[in-house]
Amino acid sequence: MSTMTEASIAAGADGAPNGITAIASGKGGVGKTWLAISLAHALAKMGQRTLLFDGDIGLANVDIQLGLMPKRDLGAVLEGTIGLAAAAQRFDAGGFDIIAGRSGSGSLARTSPHRLGELQGDLRELGGAYDRLLIDLGAGVDRSVSQLAGMASQILVVTTEEPTALTDAYAFIKVMHQQRPDLDVRVIINMASTPADGDRTYRTLLNACQNFLKIAPPLAGIVRADRRVREAIRAQTPLLVRSPNTEAATDVMAIARRLAPGPR
Ligand SMILES: Nc1ncnc2c1ncn2[C@@H]1O[C@H](COP(=O)(O)OP(=O)(O)OP(=O)(O)O)[C@@H](O)[C@H]1O
Numbered sequence: 001m002s003t004m005t006e007a008s009i010a011a012g013a014d015g016a017p018n019g020i021t022a023i024a025s026g027k028g029g030v031g032k033t034w035l036a037i038s039l040a041h042a043l044a045k046m047g048q049r050t051l052l053f054d055g056d057i058g059l060a061n062v063d064i065q066l067g068l069m070p071k072r073d074l075g076a077v078l079e080g081t082i083g084l085a086a087a088a089q090r091f092d093a094g095g096f097d098i099i100a101g102r103s104g105s106g107s108l109a110r111t112s113p114h115r116l117g118e119l120q121g122d123l124r125e126l127g128g129a130y131d132r133l134l135i136d137l138g139a140g141v142d143r144s145v146s147q148l149a150g151m152a153s154q155i156l157v158v159t160t161e162e163p164t165a166l167t168d169a170y171a172f173i174k175v176m177h178q179q180r181p182d183l184d185v186r187v188i189i190n191m192a193s194t195p196a197d198g199d200r201t202y203r204t205l206l207n208a209c210q211n212f213l214k215i216a217p218p219l220a221g222i223v224r225a226d227r228r229v230r231e232a233i234r235a236q237t238p239l240l241v242r243s244p245n246t247e248a249a250t251d252v253m254a255i256a257r258r259l260a261p262g263p264r
């Protein structure tokens with residue numbers, strides 16, 4: 001039994017505040033960072049005050065996908081030069097705020113569990129000023145990933161149709177389920193050839209979860225493979241600015257609408 005702390009009271013009965021969504025995957029390269037950016041953008045378009053935290057262990061991608069040159073980033077926070085709030089910067093084109101990582105620093109991976117815990121406390125507090133905090137996680141389930149994932153009230157597990165991505169997504173769900181059986185885990189099938197293929201992929205994962213874990217993580221949505229995604233990333237411009245009506249943009253907007261049914 002965990003003891004009731006001030007934080008857990010503020011957070012609600014399940015011990016985690018509402019509105020913290022982590023984007024995770026087992027396998028790398030399935031589109032987490034792009035989805036985190038696009039969902040933040042979609043939620044901001046819907047009027048939600050949104051903060052995107054780049055939690056990808058020294059392989060910061062959010063700033064690169066968006067062509068940002070952050071003056072202040074998580075590296076400076078971990079060095080103790082600035083506080084976490086000072087590292088949040090407005091991304092005007094998307095209407096949301098970003099805390100950028102620092103590529104190549106390896107800083108979060110090397111951060112002690114204690115320091116990471118402090119950082120989480122600060123992030124939780126800062127997140128309270130927003131309707132939604134989105135955390136872009138690194139691939140896999142190492143210590144810092146599962147520690148950061150542990151502060152979320154909801155986890156979106158991203159997979160593609162590839163068997164390796166699917167197996168790794170299952171492994172991630174299994175580990176998270178063992179750690180936090182009450183966690184709201186949902187699945188995003190990204191880069192689907194067609195919605196029907198995406199649905200088949202989801203059912204394969206669902207069957208494995210039902211048979212072996214006795215849980216049925218719902219589908220958050222299917223995002224179609226769309227060459228405009230790659231083009232937007234290459235142009236370091238958000239898809240929802242560059243190609244707001246393309247298939248992948250429509251799919252992401254639909255997921256955001258389902259995530260944010262109304263004011264919380
Ligand atoms: N719906 C999509 N359609 C087409 N291409 C996509 C789609 N989603 C993502 N991609 C491609 O996948 C690539 C990888 O995306 P991204 O960097 O967001 O993945 P990631 O899961 O964050 O990777 P990592 O595990 O390395 O952090 C992008 O460069 C993009 O070109």
Ligand SMILES: [Mg+2]
Nearest residue numbers: 032033056061
């Ligand atoms: Mg990434």
